[in-house]
Amino acid sequence: MRALLQRVSEASVTVDEDILAETGAGLLVLVCAMQGDSTVQADKLAAKISRLRIFQDENGKMNRSLLDTGGEALVVSQFTLAADTRSGNRPGFSAAAPPGEGERLYTYFADQLAAQGIGVARGRFGADMKVRLLNDGPVTIWLEV
Known part of the structure; x- marks a missing residue:
């Protein structure tokens, strides 16, 4: 799986001019399931993101995670992360998982991130x-597991 993380003060996603989801301080996670990915990669990605120390501590150093900050x-979902x-x-986007599998892994990944103790808002797959x-x-970080 691939993910592009952006540290944000706030973020939202709109579908058909309606705000579908929004968050405060934390991360915008653009995620793509790739051909051959399974729940193993989704589990690894969720664990990595929840513990990645990219938030500032009291000394201004990137030393805190989403779990530490309560972000x-x-x-x-963003299949274009599979672009060749x-x-x-x-x-070309043939490296992306087929839509059905991509949606299943996207949903599973978001559920696993929430299971790590992170508040999770979601976009709508395929919208x-x-x-x-x-x-x-x-702060923008590329992850691939």
Whole structure:
């Protein structure tokens, strides 16, 4: 699985001009299930994200995790993280898991992140979403498990 994390002061996702989900301080997690991924990768990714020390401590050092700060996560499916741009000018997405499997792993991942003790808000799989965020830092981290 692949994820792009953005540390945020706030984030929201809108579908058809209705706010579907929003969070305060924490992370926007854009996530993509890849061909061959299973719940094993989703479990590893959820554990890593919940414990990743990218929030500032009292000395201004990135030394605290979502669990430490009580931050939230807005989890949004994004198959374009599977983009292959090695040839030509049009990205290919064949490395992404098929839609049914992608949705199952997206849902499972979000559930596992919540099981780690993180407040989780979610986008809608496969929907045309508008994502708003106030990036904090900015801090943007790429993860692949």
